[in-house]
Amino acid sequence: MSRGSDAEREFLEAYEPRDYPSIAVTVDLVVLAVAQGVLHAALVRRGGHPFKGMLALPGGFVAPRESAGDAAARELAEETGLDLGGLPAHIEQLASYSDPDRDPRMRVVSVAHLVLLASDGGALPGLSAGTDAASAAWHPVHAVLESPMAFDHATILRDGLERLAGKMEYTTVAAHLLPAEFTMTQLRSVYEAVWDTQLPAGNFTRKMLPHLAATGRKTQPAVGAPAALFTAEQRHIHPPLSRRRTGPAG
Amino acid sequence: MSRGSDAEREFLEAYEPRDYPSIAVTVDLVVLAVAQGVLHAALVRRGGHPFKGMLALPGGFVAPRESAGDAAARELAEETGLDLGGLPAHIEQLASYSDPDRDPRMRVVSVAHLVLLASDGGALPGLSAGTDAASAAWHPVHAVLESPMAFDHATILRDGLERLAGKMEYTTVAAHLLPAEFTMTQLRSVYEAVWDTQLPAGNFTRKMLPHLAATGRKTQPAVGAPAALFTAEQRHIHPPLSRRRTGPAG
DNA sequence: TAAATAGTGTCTGTAAGACAGTATAAA
DNA sequence: TTTATACTGTCTTACAGACACTATTTA
Structure with missing residues (x-):
């Protein structure tokens, strides 16, 4: 509580003590970026029990006076060295996970968030060790989902991936995985990395063009x-892109 | 806690007390049904402060040993007299709301859920007063959103409505607002009620038919x-339905 | 001019939108 | 036969998918 005595009295009148069990609230972060045409997730390796040595999502407790969204931004900075304030990043709430036994140590309800970090497709954003003991490192998403993860984090990661893959069908959210200015081929590469498929370049351009704004500038490629x-103009794509593989038959 | 002493010791080693502030976790329910071509929400009127006399979403605390989903089903039964076990109902998690000041009495994080109840379009499901003092009643959604609601519940209701409206574009989720067997016209009426628009019957049938299973039975209408x-076969509709109004020009 | 990548043009098939027409019942 | 509702057919247009072709640069 630690609020005014009026509110405190009102609260005590309204609820029986057994009604408000102490439940810890945390955030877990699905932090994604693309490099070399492969979607990567920022994961930490657990140093202590339970699930010692296994991969887990970065995350932490929600403080008494911050929202889950604020906690997500703070934990992102603390556990990965990344600062949302100075980066072109996208953060959105994913879902909450509340199974009573999801953490064997205590009752924890976690509000998972999806974080998309911009990269030029070559190198991943640098992750520096934060104040926490374990620091995050990048792992290819589709490969890492083959092995088990700590807690229910494999489920959360899968849900995050599915959210991103689905939302890319009908929004320009994929542009958040690229610098502010990007080429059509870069954007198509992001789609191919997340959907794990190939898309025909010509039709992709025709479909996407009305939802992007041309800057007038051009790249100076080596070849x-x-x-x-x-x-990107943040807007709905209707009808959406098709996720199923197209391109030359065979 | 109230767990084994091993887990307790491990927990105490792992966290500083200040790290796990006591935050109450609740569920808030967006309970929707259609009658007379109008989408309705089951709402309670607050009997006490704060927001005394204003409309609020039904909901309540998550118990120590239940998930948020379990709590949502239990609260639905307690506050509306409806029992998910015996009803063709659909429940899904919506989002979590965690602003530190969203409840002036104490720190509360709420995991909102969307509940769709079946009705034949004529009468709404009966809501009987539960154990709680305030009992729920049906209110037309589009009208009730004009006036303010208690807490951040107007935002939650709006989010729930938007989730339903959006999901109806690309799934057969709207069928959960109807009995197990329904006519094409009934289903179209649900779409028109939620989207607050008119849809051309012929094209709606052509588009929806592949996603439904015919029972072979027919209605016996008075006229x-x-x-x-x-x-309904629960499946993706691709490409999705268009939500924008169509039909005769003018 | 060869190689590499970006971008455009065009043909075809499918399906949405519009709407007229037919079918099946009760009064 | 009229009325009311359910359902089907069809015409037109738009656009996705397929893929060939042109454009722009470096070597």
């Missing part, structure tokens, strides 16, 4: 034709 | 031709 640079 | 009865 090949220069590509136009776009910025 | 007009008998209509075929369908059951």
